[in-house]
Amino acid sequence: MIESIPRVWRERKYKYRLIGSKCKRCGKIFYPPRKVCLKCGSRELEEVFLARRGKVLSYTVIRSPPTSFIPYKPYIVALIQLDDGTKIFSQLTDVEPEEVKTGMKVEAVFRKYKEQSESGIIEYGIKFIPVIEE
C-alpha cells in the first residue's frame, strides 16, 4: 500500500475513540459512521460513542499477513458484537489464540497497529482484550 499520512490523520477520531453513527429514525448504530442508514434509508444520523465492551462472534489467526503486518504475525482478528449491538472488526490482544473462544467477553483498549515503514508514521487504533471480572 502507498504510505499516506492524511489518510490516517482524517480517520483518527473514529479509529482512536470508537465513534460510530446512530440512525435517528430506527436507532441502528453503524461503525464506521455513515451518512445513509443501511436499515431504513434515513439520512438523519448522529455520531455516538460505541459501547466499549462486547463479545467475540468469530475469530481467526492470521498466519499469512499482508506485507505491512508481517512483523506482527501471528495475530488474532475477530468479528465482535458490542453491547450496543454494533458489529466491528478488530484485533484481539493480550491473549493467546488457544485461549480465545466465541462468545468470550472483551473490552476495548488503545494500541499500536503498525508502522507504515521505518520512516513512516505509526498507526494506532482500538484492539480488544478479554474482560477481567473484578
Add this chain to the structure above:
Amino acid sequence: MDDVYIIGTGMTKIAEHWEISLRDLLVEASLKAVDDASISLKDIEGIFVGNMSSGYLQGQEHLGSLLATWLGIPGTAACKVEAACASGGVAFHQAVLSILSGLYDCVLVAGVEKMTDAITSDITTALIMADDQEYVAGIGATFVGLNALVYRTYMEKYGVKEEDIALFPVHCHKYAQYNPYARFRNPISVEDVLRSPFIADPIRLLDSSPICDGSAAIILCSENFLKKNGGRDNLVKVLASSVATDTFSLNDREDITTLSATKIAFKKALKIAHIEMNQIDLMEIHDAFSILGVIHLEDLGFAEKGKGTMLIKEGQLEYDGKIPTNISGGLKGRGHPIGATGIYQIVEVARQLMGKFDGKQVPDPSIGLAQNVGGVGGTVSINILKRVR
C-alpha cells in the same frame, strides 16, 4: 432478453507462468477465442477486460486500450471492468449488455490475472483491497481471514465438521485431474486437507484456491451478426446474465453464513431465463475456499442451510450426478486467476454444453450456470447458458 450468442472461446493453461507476461496471457487467450469463432479481429466492435489487481501487482492499468493495441485493432471501444474476484463475470455481464443495447454486434470479453509477478504477502495485500481498506484491511484482516470467520461461524451454527467441509476440495481435485487447463492435476484426500497447515484458522492451505496466472476469452455476438456472417451449427446462447451486491463488509450482515447476493442474482437470472432451477444441468460455482463452495450450494437452493456437504456425500455433484458441479476442478483445482476466473467458468460451461469439454464431459447437458463471487459476496454474478443446435 434478446438473443446473445457465444461463438468463440479461448483459454491459456492456468499455471505459474514465470515466462509469460500479463499482456501476453491476454493476447493468447483473445486470439484463441477469435480463431475459435472464425471471425476477423476487425469484426470486434467492443472489448471488455475483467481484471482485479493489475494496477497493484504490475503497475499496469488501462488494460482496454492495451489489449486493443496488442490485438492490432486500436480504435475499438475498450475498457477494464473491476469487481474484485467477480471481475470476469461482471465484465461478461457488461459485454452482454453492450450487445443487448443494440450498439455492438460483436464483442470480445477477456479476463486476466497475473499473480505470480508478486510475492505472497503483496498478493495478500492486493486481495484484501476487495474489502474496506480503512476498517477491515486496516486492522490486519486478510481475505482468507474473512472467509475463516465465516467458516468458524458456519461450523458452530450448523454443527458441521472440518472433515465434511474438506469434501469440497477433494471433489474439485478429483475432476481437475482430467482438465488439461487446470492448475492442479492430482487427486487429494480428506486427510491431505486436514493435514495441511493453517493459513487463517480454521482455513487450511488445501481449503484455499491457489495463487496462479491465467487468461480466458469469449467472443459474443448478436442474432444480426450471425445472419450476416453465416450461421453456426453448435452454438451457445446466453439465457440470462445478472449481477447483485450485498453489504461491502461482513459486519453489516445479520447472517454471515449466507451470501444474499447469490440469492438475489440467481432469482433475477431464473426470471430473465424463464426457467426453473431444476432445469440446470451443470454448474461452475465460486469455491475460493472450501466453505464457500458448500455455502453456495445452499444459497443457490440445492441444499438446506447446513446441509450443503450432503450433496457431495450423496454423489449429486458428480459429472453424471443430479447437479454436476465444478467438473472443471473449480477454483480449488482448476485455479483462481482472480479477474479471469469468471470467464474460465463461462468458457467451461459453454464447452460442456457444446459437448466439447476437454476434461470430464457431462452427458448431454442443455442448460448450465456460472456463479462468480467478488469479495465475501459483496458482488455476485450469475450467468445462465443454453445449447442451441
